[in-house]
Amino acid sequence: MLEVNALGWTLTIGVIVALLALDLTLGVLRPHAVGFREAAAWSVFYIAVAVVFGIVFGQIAGWDFGAQYFAGYIVEKSLSVDNLFVFVIIMTTFAVPEKYQQEVLTFGIIIALVLRVIFIALGATLLNAFSFMFLLFGLLLIFTAIQLFRHRDEDPDVEDNALVKASKRFLPVTDDYIGGKMITKVDGRRVVTPMFIVLIAIGSSDLLFALDSIPAVFGVTNEAFIVFVANAFALLGLRALFFLVKGLLDRLVYLSAGLSVILAFIGVKLILHWLHEDITKSAPEIPTSLSLIVIIGVLAVTTVASLMKSRKDPETKAHAGSLRAHDKERGR
Template identity: 70%
Template structure:
């Protein structure tokens, strides 16, 4: 078991909050359209920080735990690409001006970090108290994988979001973004701007993603520190990654299929882990094997997507949905 001192926790949280504050400060102080060069530099910086942290961490506590961190980071990074799909859909649906998009992303990432921290604490507590939670988490991931695969050609309906519908019925919403503010006044009454509604949509989406991603990474490791750091570093680079790859997202036509395979694999891994705790004859999947499987699935998914788009330039990727109707009913397909 990994022993993490209070000092290590404090330093790690301080590092993550410092990086988040830097990102938030830059986005809030100078709203602007993020150019390709800036997005590339920021993306490289965050990936370098994540890799550097993993190498230092592995050197200090051992490469077994280091492998768990990197496997968890890769899983969360791949799942975060699906977040970007939904963020793009939300930005488009609510016509968020380009200069405010990075502000929305930063708040979305901050909300995601808070929700994941809560779910990590709950998940770790449940797993330590009840071993059968490994079975429950595994089954949840398998069901999620099946649903995601069934509706891989669909996009989530942002307008049908419960919080968005309630907010629009109960609050006065201004017509414009009013300089990127969350609150304003309309006809002498206090009102919220569309940016407030966008953040509600982002926050509720983050909640749904946390329900999937936390069980997924607990399938890689049951160490709360590794779960938290892998999630945090994967999320911190999302703002820059959004502006770097948003023009390429449509080309990843098989991403939802790849993610469903990864979720199903981790779900099976969790079920086997639970079974191994009952009977030693039940095999377990090692962290190294998980790294290989995840790497192969992501590589094949990316290459197959690029080949598909080259053969059929009209093919477009979709975020996938857990509740959508059969995508072929709407006539949309890859």
């Protein structure tokens, strides 16, 4: 079992908060259109920070825990790319001006990180108290994988989001983005801007991704510290990664299918772990090293196959995938 003292937690959280503050400063206090060169530089920076942390962590804690960190980081990074699909859909749906997209992304990342901290604490508590939660988490991931694969050629319907619908129904909303504000006054009346609705949509989508990503990363490690840092470092680079790959996202046509395979694999891993711990010691367990190989292999095959498909058929567009079908004729 991994033991991290108060100093270790404090230093780690301090680094993450400092990076988050840097991201907040760049995205909110200095809103501007981000070019490819800037996005590439910051993406490399955040990935390098995550890799350096993993190397240092592996040397201090041991490479078994180091492998668990890298497996968790890769899982969360791949899921975060799917999250970017949804961010693109939300920003397109609400026509967010390019200069405010950084602000939306930064707040989206903060919301996602807060939700993940809550779910990590809850998940770790449940797993420590009830071993059958490994079975429930495994079944949840397999169900999610099946639904994602079935609806891999669809996108989430942002307008059908219950919180978005309620906000539009009960709150006065302006037609324009007024200086990027969320709440303002028009003719002496307090109103919300489309930016407020966008953040509602971002936050609710973050909630759904947290429900999937936390069981997924607990499938490769039981250590709450590793789950937290893997999620944190995977999320911190999202703002720059969005601007770097938003043109490439349309070409990752098999990403949803690949993610469904990874989620199903981790779901099986969790169920086997439950069987081994609670039912019979003869039940096989999937080692972290094999998990890392499978995850990297699936992502590599998915990426190469997607790029080949896009080159062969440029009209083919990728989709974020959905957990339920949508009536395409709705509203006609």
